Structure formats: C-alpha cells, structure tokens
Amino acid sequence: MYNETWGLVHITVISKKMKRTILDFNIFSEEEQDWYLSETWCSVCKKPDLGIIEPLYYSEEDKNYIEGKCKICNTTTRTQITVTEIDENDYTQ
Numbered sequence: 001m002y003n004e005t006w007g008l009v010h011i012t013v014i015s016k017k018m019k020r021t022i023l024d025f026n027i028f029s030e031e032e033q034d035w036y037l038s039e040t041w042c043s044v045c046k047k048p049d050l051g052i053i054e055p056l057y058y059s060e061e062d063k064n065y066i067e068g069k070c071k072i073c074n075t076t077t078r079t080q081i082t083v084t085e086i087d088e089n090d091y092t093q
Helices: 030-038
Strands: 002-006 009-013 020-022 052-060 063-070 076-081
Touching (some): 030 052, 030 063
Antiparallel strands (some): 002 009, 020 052, 052 063
C-alpha cells in the first residue's frame, strides 16, 4: 500500500489481487450478447460503441463484468453489468 498526494486529491492505493470467478457468457440470449459486446466505452479511443472482442464474463467482489479488447485499438476495456428489475405497473400511459 502507498499513499500519494496529487494536487488537492489524496490517493490511497491498496495492492491486492482481486478474486475473479469466471461466469458463462452464454447464459445471455444472442441479442443480449450482441448488445453487451457492442455497447462499450473505450478510454483510449474516447468513443462509445466501438465494440469488444475476446469477451470474458466474470464476477469480482459481488459485481459482474464483461471485459474484452477494443475492436479499434486493442486496449482491454471492462464494463460492469447491472440488472435492474422494472415493474411494468410503474409505467402508465
């Protein structure tokens, strides 16, 4: 662990290896898989929806992620998967 002060921000970095549990990406429908693989953000390209290749679906600290390489620059990118239940009764027309 080390501490660093950078401008007005104090950063504490804890060096520890997170335990990943590999999950089955095929539990998603083909439509969901296509959406997850295309709706991405690349921090290097600074553009949305470039897509990823070589997806890895895993759980880490009770959160689920899909990680892969950007189709454009090949940088590893990761997206947290969250599931929100929607009650159709909450929406009236």
